[in-house]
Amino acid sequence: MLHENEIRVDEDVVRSLLKEQRPEWADLPVVFAGAGTDNTMYRLGDELLVRLPRTPEKANALRKERTWLPRLAPHLPCRVPEPVHAGEPAAAFPVAWAVYRWIDGEVLGPGCVTDWSTFGRDLAAAVRSLHSTDLMGATREGDLSWYRGGALEPCDGWVTRSFADCRGISGLELDVAALERMWRDALRLPEPTGRPEWLHGDLRPANLLAHEGRLHAIIDFGGLSVGHPDAEHATVWDLPAEARAAYWESTRLDEVTWLRARAWAVAVAVSGVSYYWDSYPAFVRECRARLTGILDDAGSLTGPRSADDGTAALDERHVAPDAVLAADASADADGAEAAGRVEREAGGVLRKDPGLDGPDPGPLGGGDQRFQQGTADASTVGVGVYVDGVLDDAGVDAPLGDGRAGHPAEDPAGRVDGDPPVPG
Secondary structure, eight states, X not given: OOOTTOOOOOHHHXXXXXXXXXXXXXXXXXXXXXXXXXXXXXXXXXXXXXXXXXXXXXXXXXXXXXXXXXXXXXXXXXXXXXXXXXXXXOSSSOSOXXXXXXXXXXXXXXXXXXXXXXXXXHHHHHHHHHHHSOOTTOOSSGGGOOGGGSOSGGGHHHHHHHHHHXXXXXXXXXXXXXXXXXXXXXXXXXXXXSXXXXXXSOOOGGGEEEETTEEEEEOOOTTOEEEOSGGGGGXXXXXXXXXXXXXXXXXXXXXXXXXXXXXXXXXXXXXXXXHHTTTOHHHHXXXXXXXXXXXXXXXXXXXXXXXXXOHHHHHHHHOOOHHXXXXXXXXXXXXXXXXXXXXXXXXXXXXXXXTOOSOOBOTTOOBBOOOOTTOOSOOOOOSOOEETTEEBBTOTTOOOXXXXXXXXXXXXXXXXXXXXXXXX
């Protein structure tokens, strides 16, 4: 298991919950669909997905999705998870759980998109739509206050510790010093200003579903929050350079915002490498691929390079050895200058101190991944599992079934800016 306080769950637990709370679904087929750092997922029949938090604090994200997703969905150009049942704590499972409607789509990978520039523009349009949606009374507090919507400086403590951890990892093969220089340079930039906006919080590839080469759905809104959007743009370093360039051009981000976004990308991925180095190799590969993309882009002062299509890094995230997939499946089933010219540099990787309290900035994001519909033989989808519009974060390379999407990012509600986040 990934967490000390993990709640054990299996098919019998799911059937017990259904018999007690939704007896009309109790006889539908229940199939393990994957797990991320935050949730374990089971496909229920052909049209539903059951998502169960792996630890008690993750249940807060389910409540948040249930409250806000129905209100946000009409404003977005792509599908998002649709909650259909709010499960209550029971003897078989002590915290809240949820059922979502299944969403068809392909886990984002090198084979499902042929025009990455168009995909980058699609993603930019979705991000702009979310960020421009009225807050409807929401404020940056409680469940909607997450470190990724704040400033960089309060995170410097745990990020610095992560860099130190990474320097001690044998075989990491990343320029940690260059990555740390990027982080340090970004700390000298002006802090973000402007009105708070809705943020998804974890737009990594595992939370993006494609259909016919276009963005079809965004899943896993566990990291939904209100704040400044710098960290939201970090996902572009998970994508090929062509998509990165199109996204930057479409969003018209200024250079300072771009550099802060890159710093967030570094921080989250480095902490993921640090935290999961010994326990979650598939997730570490995802983080390393992001950091490789950042280092490859180093030196550009005018935005992301577009000469290389960059699919190699995405491909690295998308394929995992069968042995790792099997192990993951078993574990889951069981239980510089501001406002102007700032030099871009490259840097290293970071690793989180397992002894730190609080959620770790899940590399690339957070909570659940589901497998794409159409991947019937739970095997080699490296990016995550998608069920019912939500992706279980660290579900990278977890065995999948025929998935859709499931849940959002990982940082539990209640964390405050500056607390060490838990990668996931």
